[in-house]
Amino acid sequence: MEGMKEPRGVLPEAVLDALPDHIQAILRKIPATLAEGLEEIRIRENRPLMVSSLGRDYFLSGNGEIASHPSQAYWATRADSQRILQLISNFSIYAMEEEIRNGYVTLKGGFRVGLAGKAVLEDGKVKTLKYINSFNIRISREVIGAARKVLPYIIKNREVCHTLVISPPQMGKTTMLRDIARNLSDGFSGFPGIKTAIVDERSEIAGCYKGVPQMRIGLQTDVLDACPKAVGIMMLIRSMSPRVIITDELGRDEDVEAVEEALNAGIKIISSAHGKDIEDLFNRPIFSDLMRKKIFERFLVLGNSLGVGTLEKVYDGQFNILSKNPVR
Amino acid sequence: MILKIISSAAIIASATALGVQYASRYGLRAKEIRAFQSALVQLESEILYYDTLLPDALMEIGALTEGEVGKFFTEAGRRLKSKRGQTIDDAWRKALDHSRQNLNLTQEDYELILDFGGQLGLSDKEGLRKYFQLIQSRLKNQEAKAEEERNRYEKMAKSLGLLGGLAIAIILL
Numbered sequence: 001m002e003g004m005k006e007p008r009g010v011l012p013e014a015v016l017d018a019l020p021d022h023i024q025a026i027l028r029k030i031p032a033t034l035a036e037g038l039e040e041i042r043i044r045e046n047r048p049l050m051v052s053s054l055g056r057d058y059f060l061s062g063n064g065e066i067a068s069h070p071s072q073a074y075w076a077t078r079a080d081s082q083r084i085l086q087l088i089s090n091f092s093i094y095a096m097e098e099e100i101r102n103g104y105v106t107l108k109g110g111f112r113v114g115l116a117g118k119a120v121l122e123d124g125k126v127k128t129l130k131y132i133n134s135f136n137i138r139i140s141r142e143v144i145g146a147a148r149k150v151l152p153y154i155i156k157n158r159e160v161c162h163t164l165v166i167s168p169p170q171m172g173k174t175t176m177l178r179d180i181a182r183n184l185s186d187g188f189s190g191f192p193g194i195k196t197a198i199v200d201e202r203s204e205i206a207g208c209y210k211g212v213p214q215m216r217i218g219l220q221t222d223v224l225d226a227c228p229k230a231v232g233i234m235m236l237i238r239s240m241s242p243r244v245i246i247t248d249e250l251g252r253d254e255d256v257e258a259v260e261e262a263l264n265a266g267i268k269i270i271s272s273a274h275g276k277d278i279e280d281l282f283n284r285p286i287f288s289d290l291m292r293k294k295i296f297e298r299f300l301v302l303g304n305s306l307g308v309g310t311l312e313k314v315y316d317g318q319f320n321i322l323s324k325n326p327v328r
Numbered sequence: 329m330i331l332k333i334i335s336s337a338a339i340i341a342s343a344t345a346l347g348v349q350y351a352s353r354y355g356l357r358a359k360e361i362r363a364f365q366s367a368l369v370q371l372e373s374e375i376l377y378y379d380t381l382l383p384d385a386l387m388e389i390g391a392l393t394e395g396e397v398g399k400f401f402t403e404a405g406r407r408l409k410s411k412r413g414q415t416i417d418d419a420w421r422k423a424l425d426h427s428r429q430n431l432n433l434t435q436e437d438y439e440l441i442l443d444f445g446g447q448l449g450l451s452d453k454e455g456l457r458k459y460f461q462l463i464q465s466r467l468k469n470q471e472a473k474a475e476e477e478r479n480r481y482e483k484m485a486k487s488l489g490l491l492g493g494l495a496i497a498i499i500l501l
Contacts, residue, residue, distance in 0.1 A: 083415070086449055091408055091416050094453045095379040128452060
């Protein structure tokens with residue numbers, strides 16, 4: 001169904017299961033408007049329980065109501081922290097060392113729990129986190145059909161164009177990439193599905209749990225979960241023979257090199273970058289090469305003018321505007 | 329006369345047997361401690377090398393270990409898997425209490441094993457390595473004590489049984 005969103009009224013069970021009983025109870029009582037737009041649940045030891053909904057932050061009281069003052073909110077305890085750790089790790093913290101080192105654990109259903117605590121270093125790198133006392137549970141929701149408005153722009157003569165999605169934070173970049181993957185993989189009218197691969201460095205696109213994608217990303221899609229982009233792209237080129245590779249947030253020199261490798265192998269790349277508009281890319285050293293070589297054939301700019309996920313502008317490979325009317 | 333000899337022999341034999349039977353309890357304790365030791369070696373390997381999730385690891389160990397000790401591990405794993413609101417402490421303690429009646433552990437043995445369960449939930453790999461080492465060395469002490477006790481009691485029981493039997497034989501006959 002086009003434009004269909006996941007039902008927002010009910011909090012995902014997988015998220016509730018990761019919380020101590022009394023905090024679960026609080027969340028089940030929150031007003032429907034809050035629950036529908038719920039984006040983040042934040043539990044911080046010895047500080048008030050908070051949630052983020054539709055871009056705003058709220059304190060929650062013990063009976064699920066919005067607290068106007070932090071002193072009226074439910075304050076999380078050390079016992080709560082320990083319990084959450086046990087629950088998100090299925091009583092097996094020792095098995096989560098890699099995840100803890102990366103700063104997040106993924107729950108069944110693809111929901112990420114960000115962790116904060118004291119970093120333990122070895123050779124200048126983070127070995128693990130101790131005294132984890134802060135949790136950020138992100139409620140990510142699929143938007144099936146988010147990519148519908150961009151598909152005409154990113155396909156040319158039945159070939160996928162190298163595409164870069166430019167967007168400020170929280171503007172639906174990942175949601176867009178996910179739906180693009182699904183469409184390219186499953187195919188749509190006038191376009192038969194192609195082999196698609198995703199390097200999901202931060203487990204946000206496919207929301208893998210135990211390596212299995214929890215979001216709909218297409219029938220012909222392979223996912224490398226929690227894998228650094230540069231290495232991941234090389235691995236996929238060698239092993240999965242994708243026609244297109246999708247990855248989020250290019251940011252390092254190695255990432256750009258890997259993108260060029262893929263191009264040399266005849267593979268299309270669809271990726272994203274932080275920014276408000278195409279000018280932002282010209283100012284960033286990492287992208288100067290890519291822009292100079294005119295590697296990307298399409299630039300999609302996302303924004304907020306008609307709400308989150310608005311397609312503001314589309315540029316072609318020569319930086320000419322193809323569309324400047326915002327579309328939701 | 330011959331009847332007397334046979335009866336005395338029978339009395340002495342049964343008295344001795346009773347004594348040995350009583351002493352064998354101590355042998356059971358030693359056997360159970362060894363079963364725990366062996367199970368914990370396997371648990372350590374499941375956890376530290378294979379990263380097996382705890383509920384699964386406990387149930388696997390339970391299946392591989394014989395007797396009541398095996399049942400304990402299976403029960404602990406089952407509780408973690410099924411019950412909402414269980415902490416590792418809870419599940420471990422309740423499973424141990426449940427099996428205790430069918431085991432021959434002393435209070436000291438019991439507390440040792442109980443303590444260890446508490447650590448399982450809280451520690452990372454480095455910590456766990458130390459706790460596994462610690463409990464193995466403690467269990468080794470307990471096992472040595474149990475064996476020593478068994479020997480002592482067995483000897484004592486045999487002697488008592490023998491003497492007791494003799495005494496009864498003399499009195500009766």
